[in-house]
């Protein structure tokens with residue numbers, strides 16, 4: 001069972017929800033796909049961490065062979081190549097590693113080399129296997145790290161997996177939810193929150209994923225996010241209160257469910273609800 | 287034009303709340319929202335008028351003409367992004383296609399061409415005195431860095447002579463963030479006193495330093511964790527970064543935002559604190575590098 005946790009923006013409690021769900025699920029896997037700003041490992045503090053470089057393929061030029069025909073420069077859709085002062089310049093950060101230039105160089109002057117863009121870490125925290133992807137600063141896209149994180153996890157069939165998605169609804173998020181069985185959307189009770197929720201809502205609908213909403217930071221009074229869910233007939237899985245204790249635990253990177261019985265109970269019941277929803281979806285859709 | 291970019295690693299730290307307050311306080315004539323994935327600024331600094339909308343074309347997406355295709359499989363084998371699949375015919379998944387053009391190049395019968403695709407919408411709000419540039423990326427489009435560049439271009443073109451522009455930045459540290467950073471005079475980082483907030487802040491500073499941009503830092507919701515607030519202040523001191531202020535957690539702020547107001551429109555604790563941060567930030571922004579104003 002793969003559960004993806006997403007939100008239109010960061011800071012809404014996506015990591016809070018996914019980390020605590022994985023913690024109460026006991027034997028489970030947590031994958032932090034927010035490779036630009038991975039925070040899950042700060043909570044889990046995993047041990048026995050193994051690290052693996054993630055690299056992409058980047059062209060390199062043999063200047064002896066290059067005759068300056070500029071065919072590669074004209075081809076590259078991303079302007080990652082330029083021929084300046086009798087030399088081919090490669091802007092590695094903006095290359096998308098499509099391989100086109102290598103394929104078409106008539107002089108065979110281009111070859112590929114591996115270039116590290118970040119890393120993947122795997123560690124253990126109690127019974128949770130924690131995967132973290134980390135994009136190096138200055139690199140443009142972490143998609144290849146996410147692909148690697150998710151491929152690594154494919155084999156483990158029935159174990160519960162929680163995917164902490166990157167914020168937003170761009171292509172990088174799509175990559176993260178592709179294989180998910182269920183999506184948990186986390187929303188804040190503000191005008192911004194509704195706007196952002198609406199975007200991920202459109203996204204999960206487009207991908208035809210079953211989903212439900214966790215309303216975070218609920219206070220007394222009007223909750224625009226709740227209103228949105230009621231209007232659109234969206235399943236509300238849980239309302240998490242705004243309270244200082246939870247806020248403090250969270251800002252100190254503590255896993256609330258592991259710290260107090262109260263939060264353990266809250267997140268276990270959320271997990272049960274999610275499991276029921278997933279089961280319901282599989283029976284109705286089979 | 288001096289450009290002040292307001293950033294925070296993640297959303298939810300109050301970046302847009304603070305950006306909107308700065309816009310109000312400075313009476314800025316020109317501003318922009320570079321969070322094209324999830325723009326929020328228009329919700330409080332709307333112009334009350336309809337924006338001028340322009341379709342934004344990202345990179346063209348590949349399309350296969352099944353009538354010409356001879357099913358040689360070259361395109362599928364050479365697409366590095368697994369965007370081509372074959373069911374009954376050969377098809378391109380436009381969400382996965384990165385527009386590299388390799389398939390078009392390898393196809394022996396010219397069955398593939400790259401077709402323009404709308405990747406988002408640019409919006410420009412203008413009235414006699416103000417210019418507000420923003421955009422919304424279409425879901426799943428991958429070229430948000432380029433759209434950010436367009437938002438900034440649109441802003442500059444609309445009013446090139448203004449003294450100050452305030453830009454609500456893009457989250458993360460990837461390509462939209464880098465695009466929002468290029469060409470600005472100073473970044474104000476809104477940090478949150480949490481372990482994750484500190485981790486995000488350090489990653490932003492690293493990248494901003496590469497660009498050689500002036501950096502100022504303020505803490506939002508500082509009273510939710512005093513120990514971490516102290517850590518951030520100390521960090522700034524050690525790194526020689528300008529610290530401009532601390533803003534308290536304030537439930538009135540949420541109310542203001544939900545009413546479509548900025549926090550300096552009402553009388554509240556966070557509004558007062560943001561004024562102070564604003565004054566210090568402006569001082570730094572307009573200070574010449576040789577120290578005089």
Ligand code: SF4
Nearest residue numbers: 066067069070072105
């Ligand atoms: S296509 Fe090959 S020979 Fe021509 S400019 Fe590029 S690297 Fe040089």
Ligand code: SF4
Nearest residue numbers: 076095096098099101
């Ligand atoms: S591999 Fe593709 S993106 Fe990279 S430089 Fe070559 S043509 Fe451009």
Ligand code: SF4
Nearest residue numbers: 365383384386387389
């Ligand atoms: S343009 Fe590139 S990414 Fe798109 S389908 Fe063709 S080969 Fe694949």
Ligand code: SF4
Nearest residue numbers: 355356358359361393
């Ligand atoms: S390369 Fe051209 S002819 Fe061959 S399968 Fe692809 S579209 Fe069809």
